[in-house]
Amino acid sequence: MISFQRVFKRYPNGREALAEVSFDLAAGEMAFLTGHSGAGKSTVLKLIALLERPTRGQVVVNGRNTAAVKPRAIPGFRREVGVVFQDHRLLADRPVYENVALPLIIAGVSRRETEKRVRAALDQVGLLGKETSFPLELSAGEQQRVGIARAVVSKPPVLIADEPTGNLDPDLAVEVMNLFRRLNDVGVTVLVATHDVHLIDRFRVRRLHIEQGTLVGVPDAAA
């Protein structure tokens, strides 16, 4: 579902973020992407969401080689990838319902179907009944769960998360991670970047560890 083949990434400012990274994440698989900050975790996620393109090598997501995705087709590509951010990036001036509905409105889903799916997504993250609240009225954990609901509302086959528990206390972090597990159980391919050692120990999922732009200690990596 996600495949990196000998990916090298250098930013325009000359910084080399990824040396040569190769890995495969099968459909329905879940993995942690671990490593120190600055090791290259964010770059891996950016390449998957097509926020960046590799300098060399291939990134294949959902059967599509990102190199072949033209700028015009990027929006359509991104609708296939749910993204959860550490700072959740909700729109503060819109209620929860509109935040979660945004991907469906963009995709042109009918109003009735949108209502149904938004409620289903909010139910999934345990926030049913908070539709009319504004993000700032919610707790940090709740805001993060709204962000997750938005990422999964259009049922993308791939879900990536960048430090989704970074701002949460341990209990909330476990709760959020359980949520990712449940999504994975229903077939979503999940890749979570984190450096939260507690969570890594607690959840027995595959681990991709990245150090100075290189994957280390990953059995099926070519590097």
Added chain:
Amino acid sequence: MPRPDKGSPASRSRERRSPVAALSYWLERHAQNFVASLGKLVRQPFASALTIGVIGLGLALPAVLHLVVVNASAIAAGIEDTVQLSVYLTQPLTAEQARKVQQGIDARDDVLEAELVTPEQGLREFEQMSGFGEALRALGDNPLPYAITVRPAPRFDTPEAVATLADELKTLPEVDIVQVDTEWVQRLHAILEALGQVVWLAAILLGVGVLIIIGNTIRLDINGRREEIEVIKLVGGSNAFVRRPFLYTGVWYGLGGGALAWIIVTAAVAFLAGPVERVATLYGSGIRLQGLDTEAAGVLLAGGTVLGWLGAWAAAQYHLRRIEPRA
């Protein structure tokens, strides 16, 4: 045109809709944007009023110039009716001879009326008009010749026909000088024509000004909503989707500015109508100040709307491309 389902093959098959559903979605999105963008302007009344005010003034100026030309042309048309030729006869001439010439001219098809002015009448008029009566009387003899005032027939009052008439009258043996009072009318026409060009020039320059104002306002709006734009792009919003609300904002600015310009011009005409009418009455003229007709009002509103859309489009096209989401 939105391209909501121009995604990957997977998304296209998942979101496939009938053309009717797609059209209804499209209409719904546009109606929603139409209303929402108006709501945004209403929620920041001061800033919106400033922008619309500047646009309104920018559009009002060429409209006012247009009315100046329209009204001046109407006045000129009124004056044209009174085109006349002064035919001075040779001296000496008896009253009988002069009357014969006058009758000959009066009988022409291209002449409405020919009136004989005797030297005595001419002297009286001259005294009244110029105040040089004393000087003339000092000459003893009346130096003025017989004169005939000729008014061309209605279909022969064009500058060309009048010139032809003058040339023909000049060939009469009893005629000394023919004076045509059309030269200044031609000059007036030339001035009005030039003024008409000025209207166009002003309209173009101020139209560009309006474009720049709207473009700049939309640019600020885009910068202020950077965060929102990034999020929308992150979750798969196309440029067209992001652009749409800004285009409607531009349309509202333009339409509001056009409406304001109409109000300004109409108010100015109402304000000036009274004084102009008094002046016209004093000059014994029935001329009334003309306001904007339906067509001009339509041009003002449509022009404003188009300029608003264009300005917003240019700004959005340029600035939205530069906002790409960072993770």
